Amino acid sequence: MRRFAYYPGCIAEFSSKELDATTKHLAPMLDIELLPMPAATCCGAGDIAEAKPNLYLTLNVRILSQAEEMGVDILTICNVCTLNLRRANKMVKEDARLLESVNEELVKVGARPYEGTIDVTHLLWYISTEEGLALLEKQGPKGLNGLRVAPYYGCQLLRPSSVMGFEDPDKPQSLERLITALGGEVADYEAKSSCCGFPIILAREQVALKESHNALSQSRDAGADVMVTPCPLCHLAMDAYQRKAEAANATEYNMPVLHLPQLIGLALGIDNKIMDFKRHLVPMDRVLEAVGA
């Protein structure tokens, strides 16, 4: 059993509770023990970095230090959290003076200083390696019954590769490996690692809806039954805002969107009530029918 400090991120805890619930249900089946982080803050989602860069760094190092105290690495289920935590980690690991100055601030407020020993990984990275796929195989998955799945990576789990580094950002294959291993078919398309627009969707909605159009229209044209994403922010842009994107781009997509653990959950046959598809805005009926769930 691999133990992780579990950092679901704000969206999975609030707007997209179905992601958190499915992850927690799946964890033991994937040989993972998820340890809660009750004093962890939001990672700032790039917004705090864009307003107060030093504060962003200090808050994220505080989170890393909490995991270090627990003696385990951090597991995330969100692209944006992964980037923010990994970036802060890289910054202080590569600059001893910077780490020292951040630690001074942490100690001043009674927080634990960070020693720089923790790694941050995403569930997709954990499960799409050979060992991860073997864990799935052990569960005897009933499979996806040839479901055509469009992988949608988004941006921040791939780029910048100097911070993320799990796979080639121009030829990612982790979702493809997972889809194939679970008995699905990959519906490939170019925009799978383009931006969903979510970071600016509240402030610049019309621009953001042009961005999500790329992946939604191309995955539809590639004949996908469903899209899957490792990021709850991408999920909101692709699912919750899909009808708006249709209106803005004068087209129809009708593209149901799965969170990564829901794709695994469908293949392993876990209870639909746990995955709570009613919380999605685009109906999942045709997907459930196709996999016989």
Added chain:
Amino acid sequence: MAKTTFDIFRYQPDVSDAHYRQSYDLEHEGDFTILDAILRLQDEQDGTLAVRYSCRSAICGSCACKANGKTVLACMSQVEDVKKEFGTETVQVDPIGNFAPLKDLIVDMDPFWQKFKSVKPYLIPDGPAPEKERIVSKEDMQKLFRESACILCAACYSECNSLAADPEFVGPAAFAWGYRFAGDVRDGQRKQRAKLYTGEHGVWDCTRCMYCNERCPKGVNPRDAIEKLGGIAFQEGRSMKDAGARHAKAFLISMRTGGKLNETVLVPFTDPVKAHFDIPFALQMIRHGKAPSPIPHRIQKLKEVQKLMKNVKETI
């Protein structure tokens, strides 16, 4: 000797309006860049093939193009490396994206230069000039080290997702230069620059696709510069002046009051008008359980965070 097929984007407006592709075979040494290939083809096979280049040493920033879809400097990119990276014997060469082609690999850079000029990419000191030179400390110069390395090749614009969706977005290189001067201790226009860079199509329009950081051949990290300009805008009192700024401000409020994102604050705070009039969408979100919780979230040890928010000084 190696052998490669080059599949090149062609556009010859003097002859026809059509865009087409043309293949050329070339035998070449192992140590051979994309630019070497284009120039050899021009010399030996097709004098009409057009490319913009100058220094051949990754300094002038003229020869950015796409090799197998990925934006590179042609003079810095080895043909054999590209083939190996993509597992192909053919190398596709295209002009950079997000610009209109003028002829073959040459694009119209006018919009790029206009945006570059719009950020006032030069020092504007305040007050009368001192008798001697203005001394800048090593530490102060170090802050601008990355941005100073920009060669204006526009590789960062080529795959910028914000620019693709909004052609008026000022964009990564121009903002890197913006920070190069806004962050310079000799400049006297910090407040004015903060205003100039944060209107519509400004720093808050960056969608954070991170392509600029990924593609920059000089390690400028333009996205990081955009982030620093956001920080300067906050220091210069612009945190309530734009929906993008208020979006960031809502994160700070959430952090102080609960430690986690408070969606009840985020949506109406970012755009109060839209939040009031977008009722059908709000109802849909509520119906699917996506309504924000009325009870604010509160992490353990929130006091630590509140103290950090008071103590940590920004140094941009």
